[in-house]
Amino acid sequence: MALPIFTQRLVLRPYVDDDLEQLHAVLYSDVDAMRLLGGPRDLSGTRFALERSMTQQDVSGFSFWPVIERESGLLVGEAGLFPLSPDGPDVALGYAFGARWWGRGYATEAARAVIAEAFGPLGMDRLVAITREANHGSRHVLEKLGFRMEGVRHVWGAEQLFFVLERDFEHQPGDG
Numbered sequence: 342m343a344l345p346i347f348t349q350r351l352v353l354r355p356y357v358d359d360d361l362e363q364l365h366a367v368l369y370s371d372v373d374a375m376r377l378l379g380g381p382r383d384l385s386g387t388r389f390a391l392e393r394s395m396t397q398q399d400v401s402g403f404s405f406w407p408v409i410e411r412e413s414g415l416l417v418g419e420a421g422l423f424p425l426s427p428d429g430p431d432v433a434l435g436y437a438f439g440a441r442w443w444g445r446g447y448a449t450e451a452a453r454a455v456i457a458e459a460f461g462p463l464g465m466d467r468l469v470a471i472t473r474e475a476n477h478g479s480r481h482v483l484e485k486l487g488f489r490m491e492g493v494r495h496v497w498g499a500e501q502l503f504f505v506l507e508r509d510f511e512h513q514p515g516d517g
């Protein structure tokens with residue numbers, strides 16, 4: 342694992358307990374950001390998500406990671422990897438940002454870094470992603486990243502579009 346990960350404008354690093362309040366204020370309590378992710382959470386819901394990511398990181402060496410804007414030092418969202426189901430084997434890319442930070446290319450920038458981490462240091466050969474049909478912004482991000490849509494799956498109580506990205510062995514991350 343090669344955390345923290347620096348991109349041009351962002352840093353991805355492991356979660357710490359002190360991220361709770363900012364994560365809650367910026368993302369999990371944001372009605373717009375959580376609209377297609379089951380709705381906003383109360384503080385205990387955010388704590389559950391944060392602790393799940395920290396446990397996931399300890400167990401697997403990957404998880405959702407807080408995304409910090411380098412210029413301001415603010416936590417602006419999260420991006421990373423999670424097992425699609427406890428039975429495996431699929432690992433999914435995910436990302437979410439406070440609505441204030443949408444439209445700046447942050448999801449694409451963070452996701453590219455996560456993909457490079459997955460196919461580089463983490464040694465993965467395939468990533469999946471799920472998103473609601475109505476989530477046009479997220480679908481567009483996945484298409485920009487090269488994911489291909491492979492139908493619909495019932496995940497977490499909802500019909501979700503299912504996307505796949507396979508590692509390109511001829512063009513390794515960092516080749517440009």
Ligand SMILES: CC(C)(COP(=O)(O)OP(=O)(O)OC[C@H]1O[C@@H](n2cnc3c(N)ncnc32)[C@H](O)[C@@H]1OP(=O)(O)O)[C@@H](O)C(=O)NCCC(=O)NCCS
Pocket residue numbers: 373374375377378436437438439442443444445446447448449450471472473476477478479481482
């Ligand atoms: C989806 C989300 C992550 C996008 O973040 P972002 O930082 O604004 O994304 P980017 O700026 O990197 O790219 C978004 C792209 O989608 C486009 N887009 C945004 N909303 C769109 C819409 N409603 N319809 C079509 N395209 C849309 C943008 O124009 C941009 O494309 P471009 O670079 O070609 O102009 C953000 O809206 C978000 O956090 N949503 C709430 C959480 C969520 O739904 N996460 C995904 C769960 S699957």
